[in-house]
Amino acid sequence: MSNGVSDVQERAGRNESRYRNLNERMEPSNAVHVWVDPPMPDWICECASTECMKPVRLTLAEYEAVRAESTHFLVVPSDEHLSPVVERVVQRNERYWVVEKFGEAAEVSEALDPRSHDT
């Protein structure tokens, strides 16, 4: 009971600095999530239409994530750019959709994937 008050104060002080330290560490990691314009801000829609050259906005990291799968393609977020016969949407957001080719289309896209060949 004699040191009850100082105990509380000490604990409060320790907690406060712990939160402050957390916040200090939070700042730089939050900055990572700030939109950074990628070197190529506009990618081209990869839908089945050969005439379609609509720009799609992705960060480089998002683009790389799509490219990681040879059956995945990025398209403008609209049904007009979707060919449900050969592909299905696997990811949607307000800037782009990721479609996955299946069946023969998937085999073709795997065969044509420039990243699966050494050049």
Ligand SMILES: [Zn+2]
């Ligand atoms: Zn398109």
